[in-house]
Amino acid sequence: MALTARQSSPHPAGADTDHGYTQELHRGVGSFSSFAAGFSFVSILTTVFQLFALGFGLGGAAFFWTWPAVFVGQLLVALNFAQLSARWPISGAIFHWSSRLAGTVFGWMTGWTMIVGQVITVAVAAIAVQAVLPAIWDGFQIVGGPGADPSIASPTGAANAIVLGLIMLVATTTVNILSVRLMARITSFGVLVEILGAIVLIVILFLLPQRDASVLFTTTGRVGTDPYLFAWLASSLMAAYVLVGFDSASELAEETHNPRRTTPRTILRALTFSGLGGALLIVGAILAAPSLTDGQLSASRRTRVSRSP
Template identity: 50%
Template sequence: MTSRTDDGLEGFGYRQQLDRSIGGFASFAAGISYISILTGTFQLFYFGWGSGGPAYVWSWPLVFLGQLMVALCFAELAGRYPVAGSVYNWAKRLGSATVSWMAGWTMLTASVVTIAAVALAYQITLPQIWSGFQVYGDGTGTYDSAANAVVLGGVLILFTTVVNAFGVRLMTRINSAGVVIELVAAVLLVVLLAVNLTNPPDLLLDTQGTGQGVPGGYLGAFLVAALASGYVMYGFDTASSLGEETRDPRRTAPRAILRAITASFVLGGGILVLGILAAPDPSDPALGSGTGGLQAIVLQSLGSGVGKAFLVSIVVAITVCCLAVHTAAIRVAFAMARDNNLPASRALARVHPRFRAPVVPAVVIGVLALAILLVNVRQPQIFTVVTSIAVAMIYIAYLLVTVPMLRARLRGDWPPPGAGWFSLGRWGLPVNVVAVLWGAAMATNLLWPRAAVYNATAPYHWYLRWGGVIAVAAILGGGLLLYRGYQRKRTGVLEAHRLAPEPDGLAGA
């Protein structure tokens, strides 16, 4: 019997340093708060409705099925390798060193951009609760909303930075409490919307003429509208990225991944369907506007008092979502840094002796997210560009795991010998194939340079319409040059994190 507890670290040559204090619910909460059904559904409902009408809601089950295939692959990996920076370390196990580094780099940069994108969601909800939250201008100026979004989002990012700097225990307490509030609010909202229905079920098939004049007709419009669902249902791998801080992670992480995405689908779908059917006036143009959306339906159908109470719960959901994204980004940075795979790796990989968490990455990532946020000041349309870039990068990072995993299956190298706590068995190959095809299709759909996504209204700029392609190409190309030209020569587990050999006589004890 070995003297060590193998929780996935020994196979990578790491020793345990982080605070292993996360339980089953906190692990589930980390995954579901990253997905954040209230944040995503309320933040992007207006975009889906405006692009595809009420019928856009059918993209929700489509996205769920595709992402479930990815989640099943990840659950299998999490049952064997529940380690920090999950995507980065999984790619290392399945692919080459270059593929692993690119997976980590892509996930890290995407997570930093996602923090900024989530923080911008405060602007969509807070001013509808109280006009005093519109601290910049009165909301009618060309740049009032964009600038105010930076102010509100900046406060949120400062909060998540401070919380994460104090370690995982504080983060999980706040996150778990926020998730409880979010789940209770989501269930209550489903019930209240269900008793306030005003529209027939066939409204769910209404396109409101959104396919007219669009290349491909309504299919083209639906592909754009489907991004509203695609923007939401990801981040479930966070449960495994916190694996080194989770008790019994080989059992806990796979369950947390699958429970998070399933609960998000059920509750989020209920809110969307019942919200559409409860809309007092489906022809109201505000439903397709960032100043109205699902928030307007809740306020109109449930009344101002009850409606604003639910909007407060949405603010809580946005807060813990941003916190979870920041937490996940820190773990990716830490995982890469302890392999000496980032500039200033020793500082980024240092674990605070009291908080038992990497503090420097929390601060650096917070500063970078604030810098990205500032781009929003005089660009009212930049939100969609920033969100699309972030989500597309995450889909690409997922592909850098599912593609090598598929190659390993075809070669007969996966699953490796020995039992994992979760296995797809004979379904592994077809699930993996669908996961790869789905990821490639969604990444293409996200990056396609359509004006409807990247530059829907004036002023029209070529760099906005091509913003997704340009930014992703620059991030991937720049990352590859950084690694191949400089970083790969330095790669190797830092001594402070290297697993020390067992004393003589203990190895086989």
């Protein structure tokens, strides 16, 4: 919450008698910035391809159908979050909602669960940065230099993930400390670039099909011989990993214009756009891949690197 401190003596009209200054709430986050908060957390261009190999390797081409299944389940969650954010549009979102609905003890437990989840998310973000940036430019491979193995499973890749993750944390924390409005602007710009990039990539993939959509009803490309139902269910972990964080807009509710109306809509939009965009990326990748059976789509990056000359 952004507050302006105005020292007063002793208790002027409108002053907070507990703190000695007038509290003012500055709502500087607009509708698109609120949407960007949720969409950027999902970040389909990064997360879809980060775990694509896991889903495809377990379920083959038909693993795509775990995506709409998980999306429907998450949509039910999003509808609940939208309702709660309209009722209590305050920072702390899930923590405060739980406290008001089930009592302070349950809210305390929920708050700690969220903290643990955020710690894990930070670690995953570091891995995601390592999986993407060195592939774009080898100069991002700081540990060991451009010629070092950038795969997460390698010593140089794992160490570099820590370095890049720390740099990212320092940068994002600094921006958040400086200004919520600055953070919202940077996030909005990044999301706009990601949306445009996703559209371009989807168009390119669908313009270069190697097979028709009927392959989505087959297990082509699957690795392993375990009972397919269990393997298919396990492949849904990919979608479950991606389609989270859309409720981040609720964390900015106190900074958002007309939050009771804006925040519920942006939560649902963030999930809907992420779900649609992710589905098109998965389908496009499966249809445009040169081969579904050569092991490349289900191989880890370490395997691909080690096989290269």
